[in-house]
Amino acid sequence: MARRPALLAAALVAAALATAGVASAAGGTPAKAAKSPSKTTMLYDVAPGFAPATLSVKAGTKLVWKSDRANTTEHTVTLDSSAAPRKAKFFDSGDIGPGRSYSRTLTVKGSYLLYCKIHGGMFQTVKVR
Structure with a gap:
């Protein structure tokens, strides 16, 4: 609720x-x-990548990635640890099926590179200020 x-x-x-x-x-x-x-930002998977591809949010903003089409395939939201702030904790959503979502609140300031492990060409950059 x-x-x-x-x-x-x-x-x-x-x-x-x-x-x-x-x-x-x-x-x-x-x-x-x-x-x-509520400081929530909705993000969507849109073939061939995440939408938006780059965004900037305040630290503490809740990000929600949602598979917005019933016929889409599964995706992941995975942090590229080599392209993240030093104190950021690794995360991987696991498979997000059609109509499902995954949320994460980023609190460490810096630039995060995210990708889908299933579809190697799906990337997103989140800048936390």
């Missing part, structure tokens, strides 16, 4: 960002994205 408010907040943020993109493409002034009170 506690996930519903976080998912709702993330959906509102995504809707605000989509509206901003439409306004920008139409030549209007983009709308400001709503701030999520």
